[in-house]
Amino acid sequence: MTISSLNAVTVENDAPYLTSSQYNAAGKFTNQKMVDEFSFSRLFRIVKRSLFEKKQNTAPDKLIPLESISDTQLEQLPSDKTSIIRLGHSTILLKLDKQFWLIDPVFSERASPFSFMGPKRFHQPPISINDLPEIDGVIISHNHYDHLDEYSIKQLANKVKHFIMPLGNSAQVIDWGINPDKVTELDWWQSIQIEGTKITATPAQHFSGRGISDRNKTLWSSWVIKSESSNLFFSGDTGYFDGFKEIGNQYGPFDLTMLETGAYDKDWSEVHMSPTESAQAHKDLKGKKLLPIHNGTFDLAFHSWTDPFEQMVEIANRDWIDLLTPKMGQVVTLNNDDSVDAARDLFWWR
Known part of the structure; x- marks a missing residue:
């Protein structure tokens, strides 16, 4: 693969985005506050650390316990409740009453533009794309390789009714063969209603880019997902910022927050929590239950792969946070005490 092939598809006509308060005169999207971009000196420091800093326990030394799921099992889930299933990293399968939704589907072996190098999965997905039921909607948070996966989108093309994503991202999936009529772009604070489910794009503090020339040419987002039976929040990738309080005041309380808790580091603390x-974001959002995501599947930082779980357990015990740590593939059905209890205090990563 040549370097030029890593460049993402970009929209030549930026007129639709000129009314967005996140879009600037330089043709790039911005955060609510100024965020220090990765300067050459910082990138050099990160590369130097990658080459010489000793990393310990950044990947499991044995198989991660999974719960395999089947299409039959999924179809038998309650049609009047919300069920959540972690498939790995930030990939979430939802059954919202009678609808199936996927968030940031990544089924590839690597979170990388290359098939032969880059972060490799610790575990296989608990279900294959072929075995998934028909999907009412796919939600994409941003275009980084561990969230927007070419292989997965192409495989899902004929199985999904709607693709919802932040501004600027549609050109990429349309280039991969997705019917433009299926794709909806949203700016922050915009919503779309699909039968009984309302999807709202909300702010996040992050950045975008898949190559060397498309930095921040597409928007990133967190998401509010409100169905008849539940109110959910999905953070995507983000640093901590005041926007959580604003989202919590406007759309909370949330029955469940799915919050990025992994791949954090001192060198990129403004864009990862x-x-x-x-934990503080969960409180700001007025969340009832917290599901840490963005962990347990890829080695993307310098901390140990178990550190996000161990820290969250300690914090949750101290701050009385209702923490859920289900195994990959384990079904968690809200308003079902047995199902929720089964997702607490598992310590499966040990």
Whole structure:
């Protein structure tokens, strides 16, 4: 693969985005506040650390316990409740009453533009794309490789009714063969109603880019997902910022927050949250239950792969946070005490 092939598809006509308060005169999307971009000196420091800093326990030394799921099992889930299933990293399968939704589907072996190098999965997905039921909607948070996966989108093309994503991202999936009529772009604070489910794009503090020339040419987002039976929040990738309080005041309380808790580091603290910050975001959002995501599947930082879980357990015990740590593939059905209890205090990563 040549370097030029890593460049993402970009929209030549930026007129639809000129009314967005996140879009600037330079043709790039921005955060609510100024975030320090990765300067050459910072990138050099990160590369130097990658080459010489000793990493310990950044990947499991044995198989991660999974719960395999089948299409039959999924179809038998309650049609009047919300069920949540972690498939790995930030990939979430939802059954919202009678609808099936996927968030940030990544089924590839690597979170990388290459098939032969880059972060490799610790575990296989608990279900294959072929075995998934028909999907009412796919939600994409941003275009990084561990969230927007070419292989997965192409495989899902004929199985999904709607693709919902932040501004600027549609050109990429349309280039991969998705019917434009299936794709909806949203700016922050915009919503779309699909039968009984309302999807709202909300702010996040992050960045975008898949190559060397498309930095921040597409928007990133967190998401509010409100169905007849539940109110959910999905953070995507984000640093901690005041926007969580605004989202919580406007759309909370949330039955469940799915918050990024992994791949944090001192060198990129403005665009990824530490476990302490994830816990604070949960409080700001007025969340009832917290599901840490963005962990347990890929080695993307310098901390141990178990650190996000261990820190969150300690913080949750101290701050009385209702923490859920289900195994990959384990079904968690809200308003079902047995199902929720089964997702607490598992310590499966040990």
